[in-house]
Amino acid sequence: MYPLQLTINGKAHETNVDPRVSLLDLLRENLGLTGSKKGCDHGQCGACTVIVNGRRINSCLSLAVSHDGDEVTTIEGMASDDGLSPLQAAFVRHDAFQCGYCTPGQICSATALLEELERGEPSVVTKERVELADEEIRERMSGNLCRCGAYNNIIDAILEVAEARA
Amino acid sequence: MSEHPKGLIGQPLDRVEGPLKVTGQATYAADWRGDEPHLIGFIVESPAAKGTITALDTKEAEAAPGVELVLTHLNTPKQIPFGERNDDGNFAQSHAMMRTDHVRYVGYPVALVVARTLEEARHAASLVRFEIKADGDAIFDPVANEKLAEKPDALDGAEEVDTDTGDFDAAWAGASHTVEAEFHTSGQHAAAMEPHATVAEWDGDRLTVHMAIQILSDARKGFANTFDIDPESVRIVSPYIGGGFGSKLGIHNEAILAALAAKVTGQPVRVNQHRRNVFSNGPHRSRHRQRLKVGADDHGNIVAIHHDSLAAMSRDYPFAEAPASPTRGSYATKAMHTQHRVVEADIPKVDAMRAPGEAIGTLTFEAIIDELAHECGVDPVEFRLRNEPEKDPNSGKPFSDRKMRRCLLEGAERFGWNGPASRREGDWLIGHGMAAAIRPNMMMKAEAAMELAPDGRLVVRLDMTDIGTGTYTILTQIAAEAMGIAPDKVTVELGDTDFPETCGSGGSFGAGSTGTAVLDAAENLKADLLSRAAKADRDWKGVNSKALRITDDMLSLDERSLPISALDDGKAISAKGSASPGKAHENMAQYSYGAQFAEVAVDAVTGEIRLRRLTGVFDAGRILNEKTARSQLMGGMVFGIGAALMEESLMDDRYGAFMNRDLAEYHIPVNRDVPRLDIHMIEGFDANSNPLGSKGIGELGICGAGPAIANAIFAATGVRVRKFPIHMEDLMEKLPPR
Incomplete structure (x- = not known):
């Protein structure tokens, strides 16, 4: 297990992850953010797209451990107190x-x-x-x-x- | 929201569940978490078809970190053999998995590795060792094995497997113009964005599953028949489904495996099919060979039609698609012969995919009708108008409401049709083509329940599903209009077998059938409210329920008003309703209709095909929600584009293995493949269909889209391609000289 710190939707997270865990599975399985979807797990469909440091990526193609210190925005972080984006x-x-x-x-x-x-x-x-x-x-x-x-x-x-x- | 609930049906109301979907809060099957942590199952697939597991070693996998169970045929709990108890059809039959050492097809599960995490399960799955001895007599390709062809016992969505009207041989011999051709349509996968997923949990003999499923009641019987338990002890929950297109009509392998593993471990088990699993552990549309013969007289009147089809049927899973079904209702003719045959094959489940029958039936039939019009020297639109039937050409029944003529004429007008025109723009060959669309209109049994709370909130419950079709929204509109209540006071709850039973989503019958049940529940609730009101206040005696309104916590009618709480001592008041097909579904030929017009550009050098324009004009009776209905048609048209130009499940016929098992190789249309789609719905009300006047719409858009494109390719290039999808290499050698 590897230590990992990252910010998701403005909230700091500190966790330990199996190095095999993708960013998508970290979100869905470890952190309970199931808004990001798994359609193919191979970067072919885009259902898992999230924004990392301002750029969109397929979170299924990226290992969670490679995102130490990153800022991630998921669908759960799009709406504000004022309502939908x-x-x-x-x-x-x-x-x-x-x-x-x-x-x-x-x-x-x-x-x-x-x-x-x-x-x-x-x-x-x-x-x-x-x-x-x-x-x-x-x-x-x-x-x-x-x-x-x-x-x-x-x-x-x-x-x-x-x-x-x- | 609307303060005028009357007239709400048809309005382009935004999807009521839209905010949940755009915020990621809608819980699809794989998003369900529950109170206890789930174990995760990972499928180990057989690389061989039809054979016997002769060696199996799970020790290393069992010893791997996090592994709780390696489920194989050696330790599966009791199941009824696959295919048994199929009196209720293929969805309800036993779907037993890994019951014996027999492997049914490539991709069939040999083991399910169950661990605490996906990573642990996936790794341990690679440690399961096994050997399979192939039986050596497996059948894959229906065409190569035509000698084994049989007449299926029944045909999906059609009354008769074969039909024969008039004297075909005489009519064919007497025809002035004839065209005869053999078409091949490839296998297809529904490729819903959500792969099949199930979370299963047992409490004694009671099974609860959260899964992605279109028809809950059939699935419930399927689990009951597999595990030999009472259907009442199975609960299925499926509030959101990430696309179905037929692939989630029935239960598939991960569902049974999850239930088996949950039984053995005593814990909730989640199995997600990964994308590659879906291509063999879920269903697909068989490849078909279709042979067509059409003939016309000197005046361009069709006199003879023959349409036969040959496809694969997955062994012990009775499903036969009906490509000739739309042909039977299309054109007036002196004689018609249709026939369907299947070859039982050792391949994954063959089952319904969006517009079963019509999707590939109109694809070929409307292409050969274009050829016949060309042979007769008649404009394709005029040819179709000329051959419009007065009554159903096959059954002789009267049509209930047929606006095909208007679809053809208005489509031609909107598109700017001036024949199958062609022109050249640099290296691009431009062509125009068109086709008619037809899809049987069905009605099924459904029930619904309603409950009005004293505070004026109305809850509607039924085990119907919303697979993206807009069911939550249209049922909200129907309930609100019928009850005289604002739609934001209505909550529709779907996808739970605890709710009244319905036909679910399939065959474009969901909206009409379940909408009618909701309408009926509303009528019953109103009658009950008025009878209670009359008891509470004599002013309410003998009033007409049509003017009833529910505003906040008050019941009102003209100048009368009463608090809802006065009707039953502050308790909620409930009612039930039901729907079933009326006599008009037996006595009349019922269809939805359309006409589609395409402009394609084909590169004169490479044969690259680009769809530039697609116009569709449709008659689906009364439109229940202008916005979601348009989306349904649009989605169907995109499916049609895929069938014409892209989608192709390729099997290696030496081994029975699908070769392109992912979305990089099974091509579906992407955003850039789809031009602006021009969609027009003709207003209608088909009272013979159901009390709402609506007809099926979910599969109509796919009908006619593909052949319009194929016919436009012919207009552009002069090449008739008789296989689908049409690829650039099918054209390259045959393109006109530069």
Whole structure:
């Protein structure tokens, strides 16, 4: 067992972990944060997406012990005392999910995506500069699978929030 | 929320459970924790098909840190043999696991290693040593083994296995234009984002399971028949399900294994199938070979239709899909012959996947109808309009409500259809295609209970499930409108066998069937409230319940009002309701309808296929929630895109092993594969379907989407591909010269 200190949703955690435990299983099994979902455990579906030090990652592909000192934000950390985050509210309004299983990952992914857009980071479809358009969002959200097929609505939800921030 | 509960049905209410889902608070099966810590089970799979375990050594695994049990056929508790007691169908039959040393198929569990943590269980699973002697006579490929084909005893969702109307041979011989083709559709996996998961716990002979399941009542019988216990002593809890698409209609391997291990250890055991497990320890759609022959006369009127299908049936698990079922209701014809055959195979469970029958049946049939229209020189939309039947071509029954004509015409209008047009943009070949959509409309038995508390809160309970379909929301709307109460005062509780029994989610029958039961419960509750009100206050005698309102803790009707607490000494008042299919489901041909129009671009050099536009116009009767209904159709259309262009479960036919057992290799549409989908719902009310006037919608969107894409590919390239999915390599050699 290895000692591990990290901050999750603003709260400091000190724990001892089996070195084989993934960040996802640390959240779900050791800390009871079951909002992050396991869809494939192989980094293929994005259901486990969380934000580590401001970047979105697949938490199933990352060992917990490699996150000593890191700041992690999960779906449980998105809402505030004022209520749902703008993206969470937009997901509900636009029906950007059906079964809801991929949703925590979609929202974590989209939350980090908004920051990427603000920083002007290009994607493979970016021409001269990053533009708020379907194709840009579509490309950046293609690592998050949704079997219910809510993709169009996911784009609508993200674009609405992105445009409000721009 | 709405202060005008009348007219609430149909409104685009946000999903009532939405806030729980976007905050990660909705508890799916694998999220359930309970009071006691769970042991974790990890499946050890057989790498060989149909054989016998000849050596088994679990000592090293048992000695590994944290291991509490290595469950094998040597120490499983008593079970009824797999496949027995199947009078209630395949979901309710015994699903026994590891009962003997017999291995049924590749991926079949040889052991379940149970430990304190996932890491311990996973590691110890690698220490289980075993040998399997293959029987050597296993069957995998239905087409290569066609000589073993049999007529199945029953066909999923259809009345007859085979049909024969008119004189096909004469009609075929007399046809002026004919097309004949053999199609192959690949195996498919539902690939719900949530892998199957179960937490099982025993208290004496009572079994409680938290699991992901679409139909609780059948699953309950399945556990009871497997463990030889009373169904009443099985409780199943399934409030949130991470997608089903048919794969969670019945119970699967992890559920039985968890229950077995919980029995032996005396502790709650959780088994999550990992993604690779899902491809063999859950169900799949069989590959099919479909042969079609269609003929028309000089005027472009269809005169002959033949549609037959050959698929695999998993041994001892009776399920046969019906690709020719939609064909039977599609077009007027002089003669029609349909036939379904299966080959029993030593492969994982073959079972229903979203729109069983139609998903792959319209895929092939609507593609060959496009070919026939082309042969006749008639526009595909006009061809379909010309062949619209007056009555059901197979059964001769009248249609209850058929808006196919409107779907075709409005779809053409919205899409800007001007024939199967093609053009070239640089290296991109652009084509337009279309197809009709049809899906049988069903109604099943359901019950519901309602309870009105003195403070004016209404709770609705039934063992129905919400698999992403919007059930929580539409049942809230139905209850609120029927009771004259604001929707935020209504709580719908689902997914618990302690609640009244329903048909669950499947076959697009859930909303209509359970919604009707809720409506009936509301009528009974209102009648009871009014009779109590009349006893409490004579002003309430003989009033009409339609104008009844419940606001806060008061019952009101026009100028009358009474506190709810006065009706039964401050106690809650409850009522039950039920629904069952009426005569109109026997006497009439009932379907949902649609028409889909696609624009594709095919790279003239590489054959890369890009879907640019997809328009769907649908007739699903009355829409219960405009927002969730649209999402259901949208999701179906995305499924159709996957079936046409991507999804393919590939089996190594030497060994019976699926080769692409993960989401990197089993391709489903991702965000960038899906263009803006244009969806239009035609307003309707089919009174023959149910008192709500709704028809099935969950599977309709998938119907027609795939063939519209295939037909657009033909328009773009001139290539007819008769296998699905269509890949670039199917086109590359055949593309027109530059």
